[in-house]
Amino acid sequence: MKKTMYEKIWDSHLVVEAPGQAPLIYVDRHLMHEVTSPQAFEGLRVANRKVRNPHSILATMDHCVPTKNRDLPIADPIAKKQIETMADNCKSNGLNLYDMKNPNNGVIHVVVPEHGFVHPGMVVVCGDSHTATHGAFGALAFGIGTSEVEHVMATQTLPQQKSKTMLIQIDGELSKYTSAKDIALTITGKIGTAGGTGHVMEYAGKAISKLSMEGRMTLCNMAIEAGARAGLVAPDQKTYDYLKGREFTPVGDNWNKALAYWQSLVTDEGAQYDTVVVLNADEIEPQVTWGTSPEQVTGVTGLVPAPNDFDDDIKSEACANALEYMGLTAHTNITDIPVDLIFIGSCTNGRIEDFRIAAEVTKGTKVADNVMAIAVPGSYHVKEQAEQEGLDKIFIDAGWEWREPGCSMCLAMNGDELTVGQRSASTSNRNFEGRQGKGGRTHLVSPAMAAAAAVAGHFVDIRNL
Amino acid sequence: MEPYKKHQSIAALMKRSNVDTDQIIPKQFLKKVERTGFGKHLFHDWRFNDDGSDNANFELNKPTFTGAKILLVGDNFGCGSSREHAPWAIADYGFNTIISSSYADIFYNNCFKNSILPIKVDKQKLAELMDEVAANEGVTFVVDLENQQLITPAGNGLTFDIDPFRKENLLAGFDDIGLTLKHIDKIDQYEEKHKQAYPWLWN
Numbered sequence: 305m306k307k308t309m310y311e312k313i314w315d316s317h318l319v320v321e322a323p324g325q326a327p328l329i330y331v332d333r334h335l336m337h338e339v340t341s342p343q344a345f346e347g348l349r350v351a352n353r354k355v356r357n358p359h360s361i362l363a364t365m366d367h368c369v370p371t372k373n374r375d376l377p378i379a380d381p382i383a384k385k386q387i388e389t390m391a392d393n394c395k396s397n398g399l400n401l402y403d404m405k406n407p408n409n410g411v412i413h414v415v416v417p418e419h420g421f422v423h424p425g426m427v428v429v430c431g432d433s434h435t436a437t438h439g440a441f442g443a444l445a446f447g448i449g450t451s452e453v454e455h456v457m458a459t460q461t462l463p464q465q466k467s468k469t470m471l472i473q474i475d476g477e478l479s480k481y482t483s484a485k486d487i488a489l490t491i492t493g494k495i496g497t498a499g500g501t502g503h504v505m506e507y508a509g510k511a512i513s514k515l516s517m518e519g520r521m522t523l524c525n526m527a528i529e530a531g532a533r534a535g536l537v538a539p540d541q542k543t544y545d546y547l548k549g550r551e552f553t554p555v556g557d558n559w560n561k562a563l564a565y566w567q568s569l570v571t572d573e574g575a576q577y578d579t580v581v582v583l584n585a586d587e588i589e590p591q592v593t594w595g596t597s598p599e600q601v602t603g604v605t606g607l608v609p610a611p612n613d614f615d616d617d618i619k620s621e622a623c624a625n626a627l628e629y630m631g632l633t634a635h636t637n638i639t640d641i642p643v644d645l646i647f648i649g650s651c652t653n654g655r656i657e658d659f660r661i662a663a664e665v666t667k668g669t670k671v672a673d674n675v676m677a678i679a680v681p682g683s684y685h686v687k688e689q690a691e692q693e694g695l696d697k698i699f700i701d702a703g704w705e706w707r708e709p710g711c712s713m714c715l716a717m718n719g720d721e722l723t724v725g726q727r728s729a730s731t732s733n734r735n736f737e738g739r740q741g742k743g744g745r746t747h748l749v750s751p752a753m754a755a756a757a758a759v760a761g762h763f764v765d766i767r768n769l
Numbered sequence: 770m771e772p773y774k775k776h777q778s779i780a781a782l783m784k785r786s787n788v789d790t791d792q793i794i795p796k797q798f799l800k801k802v803e804r805t806g807f808g809k810h811l812f813h814d815w816r817f818n819d820d821g822s823d824n825a826n827f828e829l830n831k832p833t834f835t836g837a838k839i840l841l842v843g844d845n846f847g848c849g850s851s852r853e854h855a856p857w858a859i860a861d862y863g864f865n866t867i868i869s870s871s872y873a874d875i876f877y878n879n880c881f882k883n884s885i886l887p888i889k890v891d892k893q894k895l896a897e898l899m900d901e902v903a904a905n906e907g908v909t910f911v912v913d914l915e916n917q918q919l920i921t922p923a924g925n926g927l928t929f930d931i932d933p934f935r936k937e938n939l940l941a942g943f944d945d946i947g948l949t950l951k952h953i954d955k956i957d958q959y960e961e962k963h964k965q966a967y968p969w970l971w972n
């Protein structure tokens with residue numbers, strides 16, 4: 305039978321399929337951060353269970369860590385306790401932790417690929433919905449809840465229902481300054497935040513093979529925003545070149561064995577998907593969200609919609625609510641929306657390529673009056689690389705703040721946040737009410753679009769610069 | 770885990786779609802290292818005014834919904850972040866049943882780990898149930914998981930679908946890990962093969 309990549313990975317990880325029970329699948333890699341793990345360790349302790357395979361786990365601290373004054377003790381006592389609990393749990397269970405002071409520290413989904421910890425064909429889980437990022441390597445990677453974190457630590461398996469498959473075929477080519485982020489937002493706008501529910505998405509087509517590994521990570525990262533369980537891109541030469549020589553990548557004979565396996569994972573010609581969506585990259589323009597859900601998005605040349613632009617009652621009501629929360633008037637030009645704060649960072653767009661393109665736009669400019677702009681590298685390695693290339697100077701000269709790595713304003717748990725009514729252009733992945741601070745208003749964009757908005761003080765069509 | 774028992778209780782109505790887990794339990798409450806005590810923060814930003822008093826306009830603050838165990842809510846409930854704090858908060862607040870036309874995958878899974886029954890109904894049926902509650906706030910529904918029945922006074926009840934394995938576990942209050950460990954031999958065997966095939970993952 306002809307199989308999709310998802311089906312190949314699923315079949316090879318099936319441990320047992322007992323009648324009347326959910327199939328158990330094997331987990332190769334388990335990623336961890338400080339927010340969704342403490343209760344799982346507590347559960348293990350209470351039940352007197354052990355971590356089955358400590359070597360399968362890589363942990364970091366990212367959600368609560370400060371992006372300034374890292375040398376000072378953490379001011380928030382509860383965040384401090386969470387950080388300390390993480391360190392204790394990792395130590396007592398013998399887990400590899402890149403703590404706040406470690407040179408490998410950063411946002412989990414940025415750090416893990418840097419070390420080659422995820423390979424094609426693996427099953428990868430993390431108590432974090434953006435685990436889908438690692439699908440960029442052709443791994444089946446998905447977010448799980450804390451009870452499941454505990455389950456994987458204890459058994460190295462998970463009871464799972466098999467997902468449906470969805471092919472997202474993107475033909476054509478992106479223009480300069482449109483990016484993986486714009487593809488991701490276009491998909492979410494087209495199929496909606498529940499459009500991928502119950503599915504694993506595989507991205508294919510010319511526009512996808514042309515994307516860098518960083519771009520593929522951005523794209524897969526937001527599969528969850530379209531409701532999908534996971535996103536996948538078939539491994540190719542770019543994948544292998546990226547992995548080669550990294551810390552957890554096989555070497556010598558094992559490399560050849562691994563490579564042969566990875567190459568066998570690609571979807572068979574003629575395999576069937578449950579759903580197929582086709583888009584053309586030529587038609588994708590830079591995207592800006594106007595509402596409080598990632599599906600409330602339009603091209604930069606577009607207008608903020610009005611509630612009666614939608615036929616569907618629920619969408620119409622959601623539009624009305626979003627306009628009120630966002631403080632926007634229907635039919636405003638997207639390019640007339642002013643911004644107060646620019647955030648470049650997160651596991652969606654906090655990689656070196658993101659800072660390179662943003663620096664290219666920023667070079668020789670000044671941040672507009674009354675605008676604050678912060679650049680938060682996804683990891684210390686991204687930060688170092690950017691500094692070697694002199695990108696930090698470009699941002700600093702233009703009036704940006706150049707911070708230490710972490711999740712920062714992506715979810716505003718560490719004290720970096722919007723105040724009530726403040727409006728951001730953000731390269732993160734979620735524009736939910738209050739996501740970046742209570743009453744804060746978030747517009748999701750690509751790094752190039754964020755950098756351009758910093759100069760103008762409002763959104764601009766990056767293609768005209 | 771608590772076994773899930775047949776019950777009759779008030780159904781609270783939240784006529785909102787795409788309610789995300791950031792709304793269910795805002796991030797400022799995720800720093801705890803325990804599993805308990807999240808109920809008082811459920812829907813915090815909607816539920817409370819800036820001065821900490823109850824927001825009288827928020828649905829769940831209506832006296833007619835006090836003590837509700839059933840939450841009737843719009844499409845795509847629980848989307849966004851995977852935080853299990855969301856079902857912890859829902860259960861701790863006192864809900865053990867949710868009725869909606871669809872749920873985000875991770876949230877749906879998480880419910881079953883916390884003795885919450887998420888019932889899926891079609892959109893038409895959901896609208897009827899919502900109308901029934903709106904017309905008569907404080908009305909009680911009966912949820913009978915054993916027989917997969919939802920019974921309402923106006924006769925909008927139905928037989929709902931649920932995965933049989935999950936149903937058994939909810940009814941018995943089984944712990945998933947204990948169930949999986951019954952297959953420990955199979956896991957050991959799988960791992961032996963895994964070591965042979967991918968030795969580089971085991972150094």
Ligand code: SF4
Pocket residue numbers: 366367411412413432434650651652710711714715732733
């Ligand atoms: S950067 Fe944002 S989305 Fe990514 S792991 Fe951190 S909080 Fe989650």
